[in-house]
Amino acid sequence: MREYYSITELTREFDVSTRTLRFYEDEGLVQPVRRGRTRLFRPSDRHLIRQIMRGKRLGFSINEIREIIQMYKEPPGEVGQLNLMIKRIEEKREDLRQKRRDLEETLAELDQAEESCVERLVELGVNT
């Protein structure tokens, strides 16, 4: 496991700009350490970025991603906080399950659409 990654390494790996990674730092999503002024990203930061990209692909906003990332962190020590956290996690999971339903429906409709196209192609192929 590498100790540090430079900002440009990560921009290449995740296909984002330096601006974007700095933006995520401003938003408190990652906290790379500094050597002088240059950012050094640790494996944990890299993993966070991976999670951020996943969240983005799923259409979550930065705020939602921030919430999700909070959930991955160490569980809080206080019972009330823990129960609240569990409730929030359950909500997010319901959200994701809805997305999954949406996704399956969309995939099914696209399957149908493709089939129509193929059928149409066969018709045209037969008639020529």
Place this chain on the structure above:
Amino acid sequence: MREYYSITELTREFDVSTRTLRFYEDEGLVQPVRRGRTRLFRPSDRHLIRQIMRGKRLGFSINEIREIIQMYKEPPGEVGQLNLMIKRIEEKREDLRQKRRDLEETLAELDQAEESCVERLVELGVNT
């Protein structure tokens, strides 16, 4: 099957503003008919809105949604067009499959996070 829906009916059903539905009309995603100036949404428009909302929840932009909606329409009559369409559909499906992987990973991590919380709760429960 009802013949027409008013704009406010649909805003209530889908929990969006009238502004949003008009915006979708401006964008050419729906084309309700008019009686005078009032919009009459047909079942097909309603179904389109349902598809738009699904796309939104999955994080697709308006343009992407427009593309997807195109795919649901009647297949084109020309072979070249049909092949292009099939290619596009396949791309979208790959996109959706990526989203599905992202989704499953995120769900798995949230499961883990919840488990950590529950464990922590048990610990605390035992110690008191």
Place this chain on the structure above:
DNA sequence: CATGGCATTTACGTAAAAGTCAATTGAGAG
């Protein structure tokens, strides 16, 4: 030492997707 090549900071810009507001308009109730 100067040249090239990343990095950083600061500041302003921008596209997408609506929200908001004001001024009208139309259609049905009385």
Place this chain on the structure above:
DNA sequence: CTCTCAATTGACTTTTACGTAAATGCCATG
């Protein structure tokens, strides 16, 4: 016909998630 209330239109504003440009720092290499 008049009143009222929902619907429309158009203009302007807002939020999110970065993009872009300018000025400058850091450092290795010839």
